[in-house]
Amino acid sequence: xxxxxxxxxxxxxxxxxxxxxxxxxxxxxxxxxxxxxxxxxxxxxxxxxxxxxxxxxxxxxxxxxxxxxxxxxxxxxxxxxxxxxxxxxxxxxxxxxxxxxxxxxxxxxxxxxxxxxxxxxxxxxxxxxxxxxxxxxxxxxxxxxxxxxxxxxxxxxxxxxxxxxxxxxxxxxxxxxxxxxxxxxxxxxxxxxxxxxxxxxxxxxxxxxxxxxxxxxxxxxxxxxxxxxxxxxxxxxxxxxxxxxxxxxxxxxxxxxxxxxxxxxxxxxxxxxxxxxxxxxxxxxxxxxxxxxxxxxxxxxxxxxxxxxxxxxxxxxxxxxxxxxxxxxxxxx
Numbered sequence: 001x002x003x004x005x006x007x008x009x010x011x012x013x014x015x016x017x018x019x020x021x022x023x024x025x026x027x028x029x030x031x032x033x034x035x036x037x038x039x040x041x042x043x044x045x046x047x048x049x050x051x052x053x054x055x056x057x058x059x060x061x062x063x064x065x066x067x068x069x070x071x072x073x074x075x076x077x078x079x080x081x082x083x084x085x086x087x088x089x090x091x092x093x094x095x096x097x098x099x100x101x102x103x104x105x106x107x108x109x110x111x112x113x114x115x116x117x118x119x120x121x122x123x124x125x126x127x128x129x130x131x132x133x134x135x136x137x138x139x140x141x142x143x144x145x146x147x148x149x150x151x152x153x154x155x156x157x158x159x160x161x162x163x164x165x166x167x168x169x170x171x172x173x174x175x176x177x178x179x180x181x182x183x184x185x186x187x188x189x190x191x192x193x194x195x196x197x198x199x200x201x202x203x204x205x206x207x208x209x210x211x212x213x214x215x216x217x218x219x220x221x222x223x224x225x226x227x228x229x230x231x232x233x234x235x236x237x238x239x240x241x242x243x244x245x246x247x248x249x250x251x252x253x254x255x256x257x258x259x260x261x262x263x264x265x266x267x268x269x270x271x272x273x274x275x276x277x278x279x280x281x282x283x284x285x286x287x288x289x290x291x292x293x294x295x296x297x298x299x300x301x302x303x304x305x306x307x308x309x310x311x312x313x314x315x316x317x318x319x320x321x322x323x324x325x326x327x328x329x330x331x332x333x
Contacts, residue, residue: 013067016056019049020071037083075115082121095253141169155214157272162208163193164265169200171232178226185221186211195227218243230235238264238279
């Protein structure tokens with residue numbers, strides 16, 4: 001009923017305020033964020049605060065979310081959270097989620113912008129979080145750091161690759177459904193997904209794999225295969241791309257070649273040396289740019305006289321405009 005709902009909202013407001021007061025008391029007792037982050041009860045107090053903030057920001061009630069915006073000493077709270085990230089990296093992902101919740105509440109961005117040093121530290125934390133690749137079992141790899149290691153060895157960067165799903169595959173069997181998996185190769189490295197049983201639309205939740213990119217011209221190959229056990233596995237489609245085309249972060253579907261239909265959905269993240277300008281365009285992109293440019297369409301225009309005539313006996317002229325030929329009736333006097 002209405003009374004019960006109101007009581008729940010009041011309880012949530014008190015939960016936020018109480019949890020935040022616990023963090024501030026820890027700060028005051030330890031006389032600063034570094035000592036507070038290293039204290040034994042820091043994580044317990046943080047988890048209580050993080051849970052209350054998540055509940056409040058996820059509430060449909062504006063007044064409850066406003067409770068987070070009304071909290072005092074925002075700068076001190078943010079400083080403590082950033083210090084906790086340094087000292088307790090195991091909880092980094094959760095702490096970054098809390099920071100994102102706070103940045104979505106009223107007044108927290110303004111508090112951050114008012115302190116230049118705090119703003120820089122927060123921006124640095126978000127950038128560092130964006131470069132992390134998370135694997136199963138809690139393993140975390142810093143893709144930027146891995147890329148720097150590859151650069152130090154003379155390579156160009158590191159590539160994180162996560163096969164998400166395949167769509168509308170072609171059945172390679174006469175009886176029953178296929179058991180698809182994906183084999184990925186880059187240079188001398190290879191990796192494959194697990195086998196999905198009897199499906200034309202498999203999904204994988206195995207997490208990413210990180211490859212060393214020694215040159216932008218290295219070829220990244222994907223093969224979708226039907227696992228046959230004692231028989232040779234059947235190819236269900238493939239495609240290739242150069243490592244340079246994976247620069248940045250993308251998640252998209254790629255059309256499988258060698259089969260009538262089928263797509264592979266892949267997420268790619270690259271960190272490292274930017275690809276050269278020349279590598280920034282594929283052959284197809286350069287050809288398309290040339291075709292669409294004014295020079296390609298207008299610069300070369302050639303008239304060729306022929307002996308062709310129409311049914312009424314009028315001569316026909318062939319004209320080349322860019323990459324196309326046109327046949328038109330010549331002027332008739």
